Amino acid sequence: MIKYWQILKQYKISLAVCPLLVLITVLCETIQPFFMADIVDNGVMQRDLSVIAERGLVMVLISLAGLGFSVLNVWVASRASTGFGTDLRSVLFDKIQRLSFLDIDRFNPASLITRLTNDISHIQQVVLMSMRMMLRSPLMLVMAVFFVVRINTQLALTLMAAIPVLGIGIFIILRNGFPYFLRVQQKIDQLNEVVRENLINIRIVKSFVREDFETRKFVRSSEELRDIVIRASNIIVSIFPAMQLVMNLSIIAILWVGGGKVIIGDLQVGELISFVNYLAQVLMALMLLSMFIMATARASASSRRVLEVLYSHPSLTDAPQRPFGCHRVRKGEIVFEQVAFRYAEGETDVLHDINFRIFPGEIVALVGATGAAKTSLVQLIPRLYDVTWGEIRIDGIPVKEYRLEELRQGIGMVLQQNILFTGTIADNLRWGKSDASMAEIEEAARLAEAHDFICSLAEGYNTLLGRGGINLSGGQKQRLCIARALLRKPKILILDDSTSAVDSDTELKIRNNLNQILQDTTVLIITQRVHTMQSVHRVIVLDNGEVKAIGTPKELMNTSMVYQEIFNSQQILD
Numbered sequence: 001m002i003k004y005w006q007i008l009k010q011y012k013i014s015l016a017v018c019p020l021l022v023l024i025t026v027l028c029e030t031i032q033p034f035f036m037a038d039i040v041d042n043g044v045m046q047r048d049l050s051v052i053a054e055r056g057l058v059m060v061l062i063s064l065a066g067l068g069f070s071v072l073n074v075w076v077a078s079r080a081s082t083g084f085g086t087d088l089r090s091v092l093f094d095k096i097q098r099l100s101f102l103d104i105d106r107f108n109p110a111s112l113i114t115r116l117t118n119d120i121s122h123i124q125q126v127v128l129m130s131m132r133m134m135l136r137s138p139l140m141l142v143m144a145v146f147f148v149v150r151i152n153t154q155l156a157l158t159l160m161a162a163i164p165v166l167g168i169g170i171f172i173i174l175r176n177g178f179p180y181f182l183r184v185q186q187k188i189d190q191l192n193e194v195v196r197e198n199l200i201n202i203r204i205v206k207s208f209v210r211e212d213f214e215t216r217k218f219v220r221s222s223e224e225l226r227d228i229v230i231r232a233s234n235i236i237v238s239i240f241p242a243m244q245l246v247m248n249l250s251i252i253a254i255l256w257v258g259g260g261k262v263i264i265g266d267l268q269v270g271e272l273i274s275f276v277n278y279l280a281q282v283l284m285a286l287m288l289l290s291m292f293i294m295a296t297a298r299a300s301a302s303s304r305r306v307l308e309v310l311y312s313h314p315s316l317t318d319a320p321q322r323p324f325g326c327h328r329v330r331k332g333e334i335v336f337e338q339v340a341f342r343y344a345e346g347e348t349d350v351l352h353d354i355n356f357r358i359f360p361g362e363i364v365a366l367v368g369a370t371g372a373a374k375t376s377l378v379q380l381i382p383r384l385y386d387v388t389w390g391e392i393r394i395d396g397i398p399v400k401e402y403r404l405e406e407l408r409q410g411i412g413m414v415l416q417q418n419i420l421f422t423g424t425i426a427d428n429l430r431w432g433k434s435d436a437s438m439a440e441i442e443e444a445a446r447l448a449e450a451h452d453f454i455c456s457l458a459e460g461y462n463t464l465l466g467r468g469g470i471n472l473s474g475g476q477k478q479r480l481c482i483a484r485a486l487l488r489k490p491k492i493l494i495l496d497d498s499t500s501a502v503d504s505d506t507e508l509k510i511r512n513n514l515n516q517i518l519q520d521t522t523v524l525i526i527t528q529r530v531h532t533m534q535s536v537h538r539v540i541v542l543d544n545g546e547v548k549a550i551g552t553p554k555e556l557m558n559t560s561m562v563y564q565e566i567f568n569s570q571q572i573l574d
């Protein structure tokens, strides 16, 4: 809640002005039936047109004033609540950027999307309603009761008997409704997940002709959402008929009691009419109040989900700022010491007792079957995940003692999935170094053997990628990703199967380029290619999360069974 207040306090003035505007609007509205009674009793009953015209004009003017203040109220409240929603979204987004892979795995990306959009809208709506209705309903109730008591105390008591009955009814209904609101949000998460997975993998879905299966999955998820929304709504809509019934019963009671009074002359006709009008206002106020409470219940379910993220502690914390500047990766030596690693939701360690030292400037291949945990191993170096046990040191300093920014600045990483963003090719390459000059960009692209194909595109480096732009082949994307990483001139370069979609010739060229310029860069290459395995200084053989052998390619050919197996199986493919 403190978080909300930190944002809301920027809108202090709006927050202060709205209740005033509401107060004036309510006054304008609740005074109307009072004039009405006057017109009926002193104008209509006495057949005095001048009274009717005069009071009528006053009523119109007050109405217009009320309308004006009400519009102003909506305007102020909408601006403030929209601003609040936007700010809250930025705060949450910023927090999500700070979460580690582990946290994001835990929250689930689809759920984070729902929280950023749908959940925040619910909260924003309540802020809007609070600025418009929270005061309005109670004020209207109080004012209406005030005028009613002035007209006739006995009748007023009849009316007031109805209010607590309605109040208790609303409370019971909402208490039963709350658990459903949370479940609705969870179902929306689930639906988003289905859509997200489908869209990301649409090519596979299509190539395996699984559209029908996917559609059924979507429909199922969608129907589950529908059912739970219907159940939640059933509870909510039961409020309205119940309220209507109580209100109609009280109108009958008032007409019954009031009619009697009119006949014996205790009450005037106009007073009875205005009484019924006040009753309508009370009904209106209670309706608004119940809508407000309903939205609040829904928003508090959403709020719980938003705050859960806002108050979560990132599982991966940055090293503290040092007074004498921070460590930087200078040489590129990597040491793993008794490292074990397990994913948060995993039941067993995926890496066990990993020990090795990679020297500065060395080129090392990491080989092993799929699932051997090669990717998991390299992700630990730039601290995309933290080790579960043991220690990783770069240049003799534990990775946890580097500031994350410095650490990652020193390490260029090309992930197994090559991900590019919407924007031009040059923009994408600049991700590696935001202030890179065009010459630097071209140099990096040449090294990654991407320059030629970029130049063959009509717009060259200004070609748009992604939405509205062109699509590249897998191999072309991989080369752009390599160029992006090279642009940083990292001390440590990690290539996770990054040339799998590039043909052997081009790969050879890229490797030669790298050998030439990366004299003092440590390179760790995950590869399936025999050529590559043979051309590096040393090979680390990983099997089932354990290091099976380390040595030069020649040594391993003679000593490691696992290496020979991998070598032979890949040679056939090459």
Ligand SMILES: Nc1ncnc2c1ncn2[C@@H]1O[C@H](COP(=O)(O)OP(=O)(O)O)[C@@H](O)[C@H]1O
Binding pocket: 105, 343, 344, 345, 346, 350, 368, 369, 370, 371, 372, 373, 374, 375, 376, 377
């Ligand atoms: N984000 C993750 N959460 C949980 N388990 C994972 C995750 N990523 C990979 N794994 C598991 O870790 C093991 C090693 O996977 P990975 O490192 O991708 O292997 P490789 O890159 O050698 O093919 C696999 O059993 C895989 O199921």
Ligand SMILES: [Mg+2]
Binding pocket: 374, 375, 376, 416, 496
């Ligand atoms: Mg992998």
